[in-house]
Amino acid sequence: MDLAAIIIVGARREDFDTAGNNQLARPASESFADIPLALLDVVGKSVVHHVADRLRRAGVEAVTALTAEALCEPAALRDGQLQPACRQDTDIWRAAEEAFSAYACEGVENVLLLRLGPYAEFDLNALLDFHRNRRQNTTLVFDQNGPLDIAVVQAARRNDATFLMRNGLRAARLPAEPYVTQAYVNQLQTAQDLRRLAQDALLMRCDIHPHGQELKPGVWVAERARIHRTARVLAPAFVGAHAKLRAASVVTRCSTVEHHAEVDCGTVLEDTTVLPYTYVGTGLDAAHAVAGFGRIVQLRRQTEVEIADSRLLGTVTASATWRTVKSAASLAAYLPVQAVRGLLRGGRRAQSAAVAHTDAEIPASHHGPAPLEPTPEPLSASNQGPQFAGDFAVVRRYGNE
């Protein structure tokens, strides 16, 4: 095996104290609702999946993704499943060192280390050529703004790798010339960066492709998404798998509705990301926002608000069985209500018909002056519909008048 990759999600250099001990597995920024941005979905897949796919397309045979809470094997990535083990105190860098050692034992020549962190679309072959031509143990990747927390290390140089990882992929043990890339880079530090990445993906500014079928130019819809016939999806936009857009909802201006999200009737999403398993309530207007996990970040105000009211912003349960049971329950509750309403309407109709009949029996003198023209006769005996006089007036009620 020529090249393997280890993707580290979360921890960064600022989280280390002076002795190099890991202080914080998950930084306060680079996260949304305590979840690393790299694990959140962008046009159908999480950023870490997009990175793994890109590496695989570039010819990397083995990819391991590590988060602060879990150790994810390549199989999990291939299946599109990222199942954290929920071990809060896992030392992510120690796990990375172990993964590096495992690859070294397997006979891998070079190991690519990436921390997400920043999303960068560097040319992997150019990086490897640079690394080999310079005959360096370690090559760090930079862009014009600084380090990108990406490095290539010779698998045989475990000490260099350990030093590198203990410095958050930002300092090499021996002086080495960095590889400077001019490619697309997104720092992925805030929710705004996540939104920008989704916009760039929809506008084809980066190498991320929406994970769905392009139904019409600029509109991608993933499998089993349900869009009501009165809902409008205006390009560019993305609707994820199993997502639901209810009646009269509008999704526009680079908005993305990720998988299993639900947008209720009449809601307008403009330049907004709705994260997976998020319910957006009825008649809302979300613009320039990232919504999910009971939170909404308003990007223009740069405000993150926790919304406890499930009528505004809720969470759709991840269990398919539970979702089915809830849908059945809501249908069971809906049908009797409609039946009662139908009965009441029928009663009202009968009542109004009775009133009309009583009015017809009142002598014409009681209605005011006699009409100037006689009421036209029915055209035929078979015409059973109500006949209105030519001077029939409609009175509407305004306020208290």
Next chain:
Amino acid sequence: MGTSRPVIVKRMPDRINLQQAREFSREVQPLLRSDRPQLVFDFSSVRRMDAAGVDMLLECMAEVMKYDGDLKLAALSPQAAVVLELTRADRLFEIYETVSDAVRSFSGFLPNAMRKYAEWGVAAAASSVENGDDTSSKIAA
């Protein structure tokens, strides 16, 4: 043109959920039902607000309109602003940066846009007087 009626400023609680909204609504009912009430709700301390809070605001607005009064919102905290924007309720209220701006807005007859034009006219007149130009002072007058 001023007004002799008082402007009542009411500070909103820091959390507006169903229970708080009910309590607040009960508290302000007498104020809403006075003759042509002029109310300002101060949102500076609101940290959490949900749909019940928005419902309560709309009910208050409806009540105030019945009595030919007006209700204005002031000093919206970012959290309240986001919720009002999300529920489209921000379009239904006059919203001011500060409480004093909201209170002052009751004392003038002219709407804000017209007042800006008037201020602009006065400023133009002042500059023209300095320059010795007569036409601008006529416009301001």
